[in-house]
Amino acid sequence: ALREAFTTLQEHAWTPAERRAYVRSMIARTDREMQMSYARRKGLEKGREEGREEGLRQGKLDMARNLLKSGMDPKAIAAASGLALSDIDKLERS
Secondary structure (H helix, E strand, C coil), X not given: CHHHHHHXXXXXXXXXXXXXXXXXXXXXXXXXXXXXXXXXXXXXXXXXXXXXXXXXXXXXXXXXXXXXXXCCCHHHHHHHHCCCHHXXXXXXXX
């Protein structure tokens, strides 16, 4: 509380130019913080979306692998799963 009071007292001694410079610096600081917050939020959203997509793809690959083991035709698996035939062929070779 004492430090805050001292800072407030110092601010009253500032010239108008010093006050404007201080306000500009605080606005710039707030802008940077908001930009970082926005970028962080967007990055997390993108990461979650990529994770969902990768999980979905992995699920399709697992399903295709099981269907191959059961003897299903690779072209039928590709048509049913939405995976490329080349992906199915890679699974078949592995």
